Every structure is written in structure tokens, then in C-alpha cells.
Amino acid sequence: MTAYNTLLLRLEGPFQAWGLPEARFAVRRVAPCPTKSGVIGLLCAAMGIARPEATPETLKPLAELKMAVRVDRPGVRWLDYHTVGAGMDRRTAGGDMRRSETMLTLREYLGDASFLVALWGEPETIQKLYDALRNPVWPLYLGRKSCVPSVPLLLDRTIPESAEAGDGKGQVQVSSLRAAANPLEALAKVPWQPRYFFEKKAPEALDVYTDWPLPGNGREEYVELQAARDVPVHFLPPVPAYESRVVARLKLRCGAGEGEIPVWDKPLYSLPKAPERPQADYTNTEYRRIRKARLRQDHGLCVFCKAPATTVQHVTYEHAGGGERLDELRALCRLCHDACTMIEYGHNMGMNRIDPEDPDWRELIIRKRQEIITFRSRETRSRMLGEKVSE
Ligand SMILES: [Zn+2]
Numbered sequence: 001m002t003a004y005n006t007l008l009l010r011l012e013g014p015f016q017a018w019g020l021p022e023a024r025f026a027v028r029r030v031a032p033c034p035t036k037s038g039v040i041g042l043l044c045a046a047m048g049i050a051r052p053e054a055t056p057e058t059l060k061p062l063a064e065l066k067m068a069v070r071v072d073r074p075g076v077r078w079l080d081y082h083t084v085g086a087g088m089d090r091r092t093a094g095g096d097m098r099r100s101e102t103m104l105t106l107r108e109y110l111g112d113a114s115f116l117v118a119l120w121g122e123p124e125t126i127q128k129l130y131d132a133l134r135n136p137v138w139p140l141y142l143g144r145k146s147c148v149p150s151v152p153l154l155l156d157r158t159i160p161e162s163a164e165a166g167d168g169k170g171q172v173q174v175s176s177l178r179a180a181a182n183p184l185e186a187l188a189k190v191p192w193q194p195r196y197f198f199e200k201k202a203p204e205a206l207d208v209y210t211d212w213p214l215p216g217n218g219r220e221e222y223v224e225l226q227a228a229r230d231v232p233v234h235f236l237p238p239v240p241a242y243e244s245r246v247v248a249r250l251k252l253r254c255g256a257g258e259g260e261i262p263v264w265d266k267p268l269y270s271l272p273k274a275p276e277r278p279q280a281d282y283t284n285t286e287y288r289r290i291r292k293a294r295l296r297q298d299h300g301l302c303v304f305c306k307a308p309a310t311t312v313q314h315v316t317y318e319h320a321g322g323g324e325r326l327d328e329l330r331a332l333c334r335l336c337h338d339a340c341t342m343i344e345y346g347h348n349m350g351m352n353r354i355d356p357e358d359p360d361w362r363e364l365i366i367r368k369r370q371e372i373i374t375f376r377s378r379e380t381r382s383r384m385l386g387e388k389v390s391e
Helices: 036-047 056-063 123-134 183-188 285-297 334-346 359-385
Strands: 006-016 066-073 076-084 089-091 097-099 103-120 157-160 171-174 206-211 224-234 241-252 311-314 329-332
Touching (some): 006 123, 006 183, 036 056, 103 123, 224 359, 285 311, 329 334, 334 359
Antiparallel strands (some): 157 171
């Protein structure tokens, strides 16, 4: 029996709402594509894991799966004016009745979007998820409970051998279970589906949001990275806990020729190469002037930890080499700068770099700072004791 390490899911419906962890208040915005916490929540529903059972131990094997999302149709953002209560008794999650004022929220949705999600990891976990999705314990929904899927989540079906000819002579079994070197490879093998009759051409490339780096990727390509705080640690009441992950946003060419809709199992993916980024030029007088101005604007303090700043960080290299603008730099201390740079180099980041003021990066920077402190203190200790640094 083949060991399948990849599970493909089609997430499509009139509405989807993949809320961000902070979207629990009056304005509830949604992410542009399914979040890891949302997809894991859906898997928990399929397996019948209730919130009180969603402990760190239960969620760990799910959180460790690599996830990539292909945006087949981005959908339209839609904002709903929502009222709850209006002076009536309301049942709480705990089962009690509570009378309250009308609660107003603005809830965002994605209308008519379609995503293809690849989950990649331990074959045993993948098989378990597949079995659960074939026979889910609870109803499955796309982020919010009101968002019902309009097509089956699993790709399992039988299609004619030649999708174009459709003569019914040969038949191919298509399955959501795949064996792939990484989730991108699995996504690239699934043809893009036209939605309307007039969509005859597949888009040249599709947006993909993926965990980064992936096996077999991450060294050659310069990619645009962002941090997402959507890896669930647990869903235990009253407040679930999340960690951050590094997400690459890239364009996936699915290998089809001009004007051709890709067919099953033909192409392999290719990632376009990003242009080399310009370098900072420390001898450039204009750069030195703007650097000084930025340090002054940040009161000579690190924007991350408020220690005295000794350097600046490029949030983007778009105008590097002397054309930098004030809002493209941030004052940082040596430690925070080293932490940001190590994350950037470790992931081969492209033109846009880490903004240390962006709360999504916060936890990853703190973790890297701690690694540096631990390593340096060990090095210093060893030097003082005349010992070798050992791992
Ligand atoms: Zn600092």
C-alpha cells in the first residue's frame, strides 16, 4: 500500500470567513485565505474533537503538518452589519441564559471564493484525517458556522481519461490522498477549474500561501515572507492560544502552456525567480543622512525592545542604495537587528523584509533573540572558563 503524505481539500462556498485570532471583538475581519487554525478547527470537527479535548498534545500532530493554500478564486470581501440579543434572553456557550444589551458587530466574509488546500506530513496522520473527512462526526464549515461548503471537500471522483475528449472510454480515479515531495508539488498537479463558461484560459499563475521553508524549497528562491499568528497551541476555553509561523506568498505556475487549462498529473510546478535585491550602501551620504533622521525619529531607541538603538533595519530594500525613505527604516538595537537578520537570511527573504513593529513577527523575533542570548552567554561562559563551546 502506498503511503500517502498529502491530503488535498477543496474549500469553496457562497461565503467563507477565516477569522484572525484577534478578530473576536466588534470588527471581525477575515484573512484572504484559510488560516491554519481554521483548517485545524475543521479537521477537529471531522474527528469529533471538542474544544475541551483540543489540548496541546492533541493538536501537536495537526499543527506540525505543512500547509499550502492555492487561491483559485480570491472572492469578494463583504461586510455584514450584525446584531445579537436586542434585549432578549440569550443562551451562553455554557448553557446559562443571559439578558444583555444588543451587541453590534461587523463581520467580514469572502464571497464566492475557492481554495485548494494541501496538508503534508506523517502518512499516518494524513490517513486518519482523510478517513475522518469521509465520515465526519460534526458538520463541517468554512471558518464560521454559517459558511457552508458548496462542493465536497475531498477531490475523490472518477473522471474520463482525457478530460477534453470526455469520450468515456478510459476512466481515472482521482483521490484527495497523494504522495508528493512537498505540498506545492501536490497543488501544481491539480488543474485550475474554470468557474464560468467564458473563463477559457487558466490564469498564468495562481497565488499560493505556504508554510516556509518546505522540503526541497527555500534555498534557491527569494520569496516574499510574512508571519501569521494562526498555529493553534490549544482550543481550550475560555481563550485559545496561538503561535506564529513563517508564510511565503508566491505565484505558482502550474506548468500549462499558453491558453491551456492544465490537465491531471502532467505538469510540475515552477517558482518564478525574484530579482536580486539592491544593497544598502553605507558610504552613500544620502543614506547616512536618512539613517540618522530615522534614529532621531525613534528617539534613539530600539523600536522593538526600547534599548538604545545602534543601527537601523530596512523594512524593504525597494529604494536601498541611497534612495531610502524614512518609513522604510526602523531604529533597532544590535540584538534585535541580529534576530531580524537571522530570520531573514535563514528564510531567503526577498525585497520586503521584517518590520519589527508588525505584531505578527513579534513572537518569532523574541524566540530568535532568546536563541542568540543563550548561544552568546554559553560562548562567553566557555571563554571565561577556557572551555570549548559544545552543542
Ligand atoms: Zn532591541
